[in-house]
Ligand SMILES: Nc1nc2c(ncn2[C@@H]2O[C@H](COP(=O)(O)OP(=O)(O)OP(=O)(O)O)[C@@H](O)[C@H]2O)c(=O)[nH]1
């Protein structure tokens with residue numbers, strides 16, 4: 001599936017554009033001096049039209065965007081959706097206005113009395129063009145950066161059954177995603193290896209994507225207001241994708257987080273009114289004390305939990321069968 005931002009044509013940033021226009025102007029010729037100056041102003045107008053198209057496309061993309069992507073835009077830009085829209089609309093008005101100003105110069109050049117006046121007017125038009133862009137269109141560069149970032153986001157299909165793998169950093173989330181889906185995410189021994197949300201698929205009998213599996217960055221046990229951008233991306237997937245959440249606990253000897261911390265995050269996710277399935281990972285290397293503490297606590301919840309080794313594949317198939325069964329998919333048929 002295509003990411004909705006992929007089709008947006010991204011123009012050059014303001015300074016680059018001003019520089020390029022300035023380079024192109026002397027190369028533009030015409031059938032008369034007036035005609036040449038008019039063509040120069042038309043070049044400026046055409047460049048502004050490109051900004052206008054970019055802003056209009058962005059605005060229409062945003063109007064039909066899934067909340068997961070709108071929130072991702074907010075995280076990436078550190079601005080609210082309303083601020084982004086405000087920025088688009090005010091810049092659109094500014095560009096429209098600038099096109100009108102340049103069009104007036106175009107007619108003034110057509111009515112100028114000699115080549116000297118025509119050239120002077122063209123220079124004045126360029127001065128207006130560059131000063132409006134420099135002083136008033138500050139939002140443009142920010143929006144260009146934002147769209148470039150959004151183009152890199154992976155495509156998530158909100159209508160496909162979804163499994164979101166969540167948990168503290170280093171718990172083995174990416175290892176599990178790599179084992180059960182088509183994704184091959186980066187796995188490493190240090191925390192926060194995964195910095196973006198990634199998507200893999202579980203394929204059906206005809207190799208069609210049947211279920212999507214979402215790999216998320218790790219989250220720490222701390223208030224939402226203290227969470228960094230990377231953690232917020234994980235929370236966005238957990239909250240705004242309509243999926244089953246698999247919460248991984250790390251009970252290995254090298255676990256970096258206490259059972260209390262891991263349970264705090266688990267409880268936070270359970271409060272979201274979603275299906276959250278507790279999964280104890282790394283049982284091949286379990287720390288007996290951590291394991292005992294966790295099992296004692298989990299049995300109080302009266303919910304089914306799994307004990308797996310994502311790395312060695314222990315019990316992974318049982319977990320997968322259980323998850324698919326929630327979507328009414330029988331693993332034997334896949
Ligand atoms: N012993 C053992 N190690 C595991 C298991 N699963 C993952 N690991 C190891 O744990 C480390 C972290 O694995 P990742 O899959 O990158 O963990 P993650 O949760 O995606 O980590 P972040 O993206 O940093 O949050 C790696 O060194 C893995 O090899 C397991 O079942 N058993």
Ligand SMILES: [Mg+2]
Pocket residue numbers: 173174175185186187193194215216217
């Ligand atoms: Mg990871």
